[in-house]
Amino acid sequence: MACASGDKCVPLSWKCDGVADCPDVSDELNCPAQTCAQSEFACGTNGTCIPTKWRCDKELDCEHGEDEKNCEALQSVCTPKQLYCAADKECIDNDWKCDEVDDCSDGSDESNCTVIDRHCGEAMFTCVNGQCISKEWHCDGDADCLDGSDEKECDAKSCGAEQIKCTDGSRCIDHSWRCDGDFDCSDYSDENNCTGSD
Incomplete structure (x- = not known):
């Protein structure tokens, strides 16, 4: 297409593309209103x-x-109980801040978090160091917290029908692990007094 001033031609596809390519801006004049998608x-x-x-x-x-x-x-549209994710242009619940899950795509909800800031959801166990782990891992005989706090002050556990309890009561192991040559109990009791028939 020829610019209205007559001193330049531009491809027709450049007309009404939102960028003035003609010196006189004629390629962006008399354009139909464009409706943007919701996103x-x-x-x-x-x-x-x-x-x-x-x-x-x-x-x-x-x-x-x-x-x-x-x-x-735009940031002020979040309520006091919400945090603004700049990258996502949306508000998230304050409870999601410092929960060790990136809810903002830029990770801003997990930045500048201290141990005191850390809090875990209802299905999670909070380690002494602030780390969040599954509640199912609490007192299961394996130290899943980096500080081992998920295995401290655990009551003696009752074991299932196919399990045996370690002598120290710290965990239940599968019966087939008894005398298999691997120490599965922290007190090594699963490998004590083994004979060829165990």
């Missing part, structure tokens, strides 16, 4: 659509930088 952000009056995740990412994606304006106002 897109409309750049100013030219109607260019960009992915919503590009909004407030500290990079100018719209011609006039509209995608980086009023970002503080």
Whole structure:
């Protein structure tokens, strides 16, 4: 297409693409209004659509930088009980902060966390060092916490029908592990007094 000024021609596909290619901007005049999808952000009056995740990412994606304006106002839409994920442009529950799961795609909900900040969900056990592990791992005979706190102050366990209890009561092991040549009990009792018939 020829620019209105007549001094330049541009490909027809450049007309109404949101970028002024003609010196007189005639390739962007009299364009039909463009509607952006729900997952897109409309750049100013030219109607260019960009992915919503590009909004407030500290990079100018719209011609006039509209995608980086009023970002503080966007963050203020979160309630006091929520945390703003800048990369995702959304709010998450404050309880998800410092739970050792990246709920924000940029990991911002897990950054600058101290042991005191750590908290685990209902299905999790909180180690003394703040680490979160499955509640099922608490007092199972294996130290899953880096500090071993999941195996401290454990009551003697009752074992299933196919299990035997270690002499120290620390864990139950499968009956087939008795006298198999591997120490499965922390007190090695599963390999004590073994004979060829065990």
